[in-house]
Amino acid sequence: MDIEKRILELREILERLSYEYYVLDHPSATDQEYDRYMQELTKLEEENPQYMDENSPTQRVGGAVLEGFTKVTHKRMMLSLGNAFHLDDLRAFDERVRAVTADPQYVVELKLDGLAMSLHYHDGRFVQAVTRGDGLVGEDVTSNVKTIKSIPMAIDLMGDVEVRGEVYMPKASFQKLNEQRKEKGEEEFANPRNAAAGSIRQLDSSIAASRGLDAFWYYFMDAQSFGYQTHWEAMAAMDDLHIRTNPNRRLCHTIEEAWEFIQEITAKRNELPYEIDGMVLKLNDLSAQEQVGYTAKTPKWAIAYKFPAEEVETRLLDIVLTVGRTGRITPNAVLEPVRVAGTTVSAAQLHNEDLIKERDIRVHDIVVVRKAGDIIPEVVRPITKRRESGIQVPYRFPHACPICGSELVRYPDEAAHFCINPDCPARVVESMIHFASRDAMDIDTLGDKKVELFHKEGFLNTIEDIYTLKERREEILQLEGFKEKSVDKLLSAIENSKQQPLEKLLYGLGINQVGEKAAKILAHQFQTMDALMKATREELIQIRDVGEITADSIYTFFKEPVNMELIAQLKGYGLRMDSDQEQIQQSMFTGKTVVLTGTLSIMSRNEASAVLEKLGAKVSGSVSKKTDYVVYGEAAGSKLDKAEKLGVATMDEAAFQQEVSKYEI
Template sequence: MSQQRILELRKILDRLAYEYYVLDKPSVSDQEYDRYYQELLKLEDEFPQYRDPNSITQRVGGVVLDAFEKVSHKRRMLSLDNAFNLEDLMAFDERVRQSVKNPEYVVELKMDGLAISLHYHNGRFVQAVTRGDGLVGEDVTNNVRTIASIPMHIDMEGDVEVRGEVIMPKKSFEALNEQRRNQGEEEFANPRNAAAGSIRQLDSRIAASRKLDAYLYYFEGAQQHAMHTHEEALEALEAMRIKVNPLRKVCKNMQEVWQFIQEMSERRNDLPYEIDGMVLKVNDLHAWDLLGTTAKAPRYAIAYKFPAEEVVTKLLDIVLSVGRTGRITPNAVLEPVRVAGTTVSAATLHNEDMIKEKDVRINDDVIIRKAGDIIPEVVRSLPERRNGTQGIYKFPQICPFCGSKLVRFADEAAHYCMNQDCPARIVRGMIHFASRDAMNIDTLGDKKIEFFHKQGFLNTIEDIYELSLHKEEILALEGFQEKSFQKMILAIEASKERPLEDLLFGLGIREVGKKAARVLAKTYGNIDDLMAAEEAELTAIKDIGVVTAQSIRAYFAEPKNKELIAHLKGFGLRMDTDKEVIKESIFTGKTVVLTGTLQYLKRNEAKALLERLGANVSGSVSKKTDLVIYGEASGSKLSKAKELGVATMDEEAFMKEVNANEKS
């Protein structure tokens, strides 16, 4: 009887959750829902043998993992080719019509989130996997269980795979960033990053607290279930109580497609979630097989990307920031304005020459946008709106933080503060050390480091590893609690296991970026051997030039830096690296250059992949270059390669080689 009632309650609560989170049409009051929920909770406590990880009571999370398991997709999760204007869409339509007579298109919103694959077995949710590189993703099942709009049970037998997007609604995003501001943590740049970061939390309780949502848009193997069109497949998902975006339209021609795109573009800012474009899919599923795919994208679908949103606001001031190397960056202080989903109040102006070139003045009305929908930038000023209160900005000659004279080198546009003890440089150095690409102390963001510096807790990199000594003082401050403090300390402890290349990058040695740090770590294996290396020895290493070698020698010759390394050793930081396993391939031992826009992989992913296959990835083309791999909109590098007779390979051929290597 108890088991029967538990199953009955779960069905009732699943239906009510669907009404509330998917249909937005609850049929019962909150009080009635709570009565059912509490009854189920009580019965599951009394009869633990009937507990189920898919029960609605488990949505709060509670599973903590050490790492995510890798999972191979049964069928590759492809990315989409992009269109940026009507002409691109017409060209796509023309290509489709060469194989398909009078095609219809389903036009859907392009959700700005994290691609996900959901798996059900005999109606029961069993697994969720991220897109990853399209071939292999990560098992994030425990976190996806916390998303209220994703059903744990569907009305279909057998194995069912559904793909879609995990998103963070605007309301959840704003609440999360407000919380992070209050805790002195770095804010997320946009809802997409926030969703991706949330779904990859090892503690499912954190994912649950972020109030994520999901929309599904692809029914894998729909034709095997007697469906003939993509719209029928979407309707079938809806019948299974799977959340599908109702803002879609079946269009008979490009005129209808473009009209719907314009309509959605106008409604974009009023939607409760972010979209960055629209997706067109041929409606006829049989045509999908006919059109096929490339190595990176389907030929039956394309993504239309909205133009970067530009808005007008007032430039209130220009303030300087100092980087870890002493580089001075002027930043525009803006009248807060919403751009591409977030409120923007600042934008970089890069350097003195940029300010002069754009004729940007304090009190100007300016047009701003987000480059790549992420980084705010000033596009141009509006001189026609000036009222006489504006004046030409004079770039300071003195560091506003330490009073030292600023220096501008003859071959650079930037100014520098040369004082190594400048407090701003010290803070930026600690921020860089703790950053994701360096020691990855994710609970120690920019604002928290700045705050701790003002409190006197952080004045050097070494101080990071002694923060635990300030526990009582930190917990006495407003907004700090035992749980968050312990989480921060655990992250600091975990950073001690980062390999040598991350430590070298984190130290902020001038001229040593991620690539040089990796090369140095691979060459020497441990920091002691690197510190003992002479300049001539360093310059003999491929990709380490004279300037970099001199900078490395100067850094390790400085007594203060030697003392820092000794202290970090004493704290137990790792001073060596993992031995890299190189897989033999046609790229092994070759110098390869990447150019153009890659559709299937991000540039850093392609670079890492090539390095694992034994290639040396360079940033410029020369006679020593063996191969240039190119994507869309390739420019001078591809042209130079052809002039020099360097071998070239398009991205599709590159991916075929990679896939062939993976199978071997």
């Protein structure tokens, strides 16, 4: 027997059987036959290691344990999609497309609620899988993705081939996984998307292999270079290559046809074996796609229609208070667990006393619950007609902090109550959680649970204690569940955080009124912590977007002895106290003052402001003779009128997007 030939033959047979079983759902062999082929191949590979191949079907079971994931820069940015919520939004999208190309056709597809992924093949061999990441840089998760059996390890197409799509966890796999976690006393995953993302980021690929993941692929990169002229043809080509696409798609000639298909899918959404959160419309003609073009973050030739928020009824069991890092008190509804938009919801924020009064929300009410944006649970309203006499009574907001017992304070013009005790254990813990968070110092292995545990054990009582944890290494190792590898990873992450720039540190300090944007502005203006600490109140007020209240808060913070001591200690531990100089791209906006007004549909106001700042513009909130441009969206009002009266140049959102798309931002 020619051993090499037999090995190759068995691999081809097993790949074909996997495709039939996992993609076509129409197997031509029994499970026993499949197992016999796999056993024969495994034995031959073990006896003849010179013929081993990392893409062999025998390697799909996982088992590789990585130290971490390698960062990979995408050859072309993985863009996000603009959103539509109504039929009118889709018609407006259609009008924008028709302004560039006549008689467009659209491919309408399901919007999977999973993890965006890119697959790479070279001369027919699978070589790499990369997460979307931030769109520019993702992570190499090849060892985990190749455990997904519907993904072919070989395709009949030479050259460099890239396809993009979504890795997801089927509803059945999600239910099974959570049942297993519940039996082990582990925290259950909130939804299939989180479970899929957590599985793909496992360093041990055997864990990913056990999670029952699957994937659909919806974009053939550079399809025209392979001879395909439309997206519909490119999808059919992926089918021919045994790359799994979702069969629930339709080629539509009008927006009305697309809307009909959307309504069909909406009606059977809950019957699908996987979660979807909307539909995607893509211009079919690939050449026309390039003509219609891109914004800085989104393709203008595609749009995502998001399903309306699902509303359900459940009972509100209690209202409990939580304390944030600034002492802000947040009331939260404790709900009888109910399934909403694919996940089980048992709690929702009620924000403040006024909201509870305005909506007349009472303990023991039957309430309507939904997820804002399909993400954040909220109590919409009580069902007053279902109240029982004497059972539901108006809610009275407590006067004392639920953690330390201090009297709560509500400041004038504030909707929230505050615990003003700086030593309140909840405030201490929340301040450290915030400091370590991704948007601040990004100590990714120091999460909420660890901070709470270390505070309880007496290891963490202040922010600066984070940088003394290395002295507690042996004590931490004595705690249940802590091994040398995980502890050393934590200590390494803490050490690496010392290199975060000034803006991250400022945000992490939790200065009242200083969010991410203000922290960036301050870091850019002063460049060093010392310079900022010396700033006068008057100097702070002069800074763009820093008003009197924020200036007072910053000035007061840096005059408090306890905060001055905190900065001194952090300096002593080696934290950076300076800012990264941002590279400004020269553009028509460089050195100009720009005002944004109206509703922007492609990117948010904050995103547009960030883009303008990277192009050297000063973004202002008011129109004057010194304004150079006014960029306006829908329902632009008095600012646009004033600009026209003053003779200030104006630019609609489409022209703005066309201009900024010229730059790499």
